[in-house]
Amino acid sequence: MKKQLILSLALFVALFSYGQKKELKSLEKAVKNSNFAEAKKLVGQLESMVGSMDSKSKEKYYLTKGKAFFANGAGSNEDMTMAVKSIGSIENNSPEVSELKSLIENDLLVKANDLYKAEKFKAASEKFYSLYELSQDQSYLYYAAASAVNVGEAEYTTALGYYTKLKELGYTGVRTEYYAVNKATGEEERMPNKEQSTLFVKSGSYIKPTERKTKSVVSDITKNIALIYMSQGENEKALTAFKDARESNPDDVSLLLSEANLHYKLGDKDKYSSLIEEALIKEPKNIDLLYNLGVLSADAGDKDKAIEYYRKAIELKPNYVNALTNLSVLILSGEKDILAKMNALGTSKADNDRFESLKLEKKELYKSALPYLEKVLQINDDKNVAKTLMGIYEIVGYKEKFSAIKAKYNL
Numbered sequence: 001m002k003k004q005l006i007l008s009l010a011l012f013v014a015l016f017s018y019g020q021k022k023e024l025k026s027l028e029k030a031v032k033n034s035n036f037a038e039a040k041k042l043v044g045q046l047e048s049m050v051g052s053m054d055s056k057s058k059e060k061y062y063l064t065k066g067k068a069f070f071a072n073g074a075g076s077n078e079d080m081t082m083a084v085k086s087i088g089s090i091e092n093n094s095p096e097v098s099e100l101k102s103l104i105e106n107d108l109l110v111k112a113n114d115l116y117k118a119e120k121f122k123a124a125s126e127k128f129y130s131l132y133e134l135s136q137d138q139s140y141l142y143y144a145a146a147s148a149v150n151v152g153e154a155e156y157t158t159a160l161g162y163y164t165k166l167k168e169l170g171y172t173g174v175r176t177e178y179y180a181v182n183k184a185t186g187e188e189e190r191m192p193n194k195e196q197s198t199l200f201v202k203s204g205s206y207i208k209p210t211e212r213k214t215k216s217v218v219s220d221i222t223k224n225i226a227l228i229y230m231s232q233g234e235n236e237k238a239l240t241a242f243k244d245a246r247e248s249n250p251d252d253v254s255l256l257l258s259e260a261n262l263h264y265k266l267g268d269k270d271k272y273s274s275l276i277e278e279a280l281i282k283e284p285k286n287i288d289l290l291y292n293l294g295v296l297s298a299d300a301g302d303k304d305k306a307i308e309y310y311r312k313a314i315e316l317k318p319n320y321v322n323a324l325t326n327l328s329v330l331i332l333s334g335e336k337d338i339l340a341k342m343n344a345l346g347t348s349k350a351d352n353d354r355f356e357s358l359k360l361e362k363k364e365l366y367k368s369a370l371p372y373l374e375k376v377l378q379i380n381d382d383k384n385v386a387k388t389l390m391g392i393y394e395i396v397g398y399k400e401k402f403s404a405i406k407a408k409y410n411l
Helices: 002-032 036-052 055-073 077-088 095-117 121-135 138-151 153-169 194-203 218-231 235-248 253-265 269-282 287-299 303-316 321-332 335-343 349-379 383-396 399-409
Strands: 176-182 188-191 206-213
Touching: 036 055, 055 077, 055 095, 077 095, 077 121, 095 121, 095 138, 121 138, 121 153, 138 153, 138 218, 153 218, 176 194, 188 194, 188 206, 194 206, 218 235, 218 253, 235 253, 253 269, 253 287, 269 287, 287 303, 287 321, 303 321, 321 349, 335 349, 349 383, 383 399
Parallel strands: none
Antiparallel strands: 176 188, 176 206
């Protein structure tokens, strides 16, 4: 009886194995004939048999499954994801597996780049992440994160996950690039790789081969982690991330500015000011820094300092509209103090003399703001600015300018 049972089990195993092979052959045939819909059905039928397959059959199953879902590049996003996962299940990297991996990678890369150029960032991010899963090339994970960030808040959590993983992996993005000068054109060109560079130089068509390291993206990764935390209200985590980023790249002024803005948002204007000043030491001709210091100084009531910063910014960029506007507004705000002094005077001769003196002071104040407002109107043809100028022209007695601006803007 036992022998009969053993024989029955052996027969069952043989039949089961025969069934696997038959189904696998049918699957391979469907893929070979590009009948991918039928192939995917057969994949489903074989799914329950995978656990009992030998290693060779498993490799064949996962390879053919990958081909079925890849469908020569016609597979949907979900199909591509399935193809990548199937290829990832294969332990041995045979020539056939390598060939399929290469086909899928090239197809995904072209599609990911096209989607990114078309600003379809969510779809691009998905493709880049599939590329990362397929090849384990961390640069694809970086591109997936960058694409997700470009989607906006809806994909910030996804991007944060990718950036955090990159940080854990120690990804820097630093790689060696190879260049050589084209002898015919005299132009330096980037070579695909070191081997190609060496080959071209040996052929005599290229000269002066050079190697360069690309810039690290560590601070970019950490900065984006911090900015995402900021957007999600995780301010303590954001500050920690900024600290980490600055330690890895202390000369990155953009990090200082981003951290400074967070401190400003949290109401710590002293810290904001110190960070801006630190950044200004690193980049004394950074006009945006000068402008930000002007805004901060004005908010803090330090009018003279604010004027100084705005003027420095305008010296470096004469058409800096925001600095020109803020400076003119700041100068004109001095009218309030003059009017308060005028209103506090009595009717004595000394008070009358003082009144006339303050009146002249007010006129000079208006005159000092004119060049900045005129420049603003020259850059931006704004009717509100024209109205302000017309009012000042009337006060200071510039009749011709008053009439010209009134006629031009029909005021």
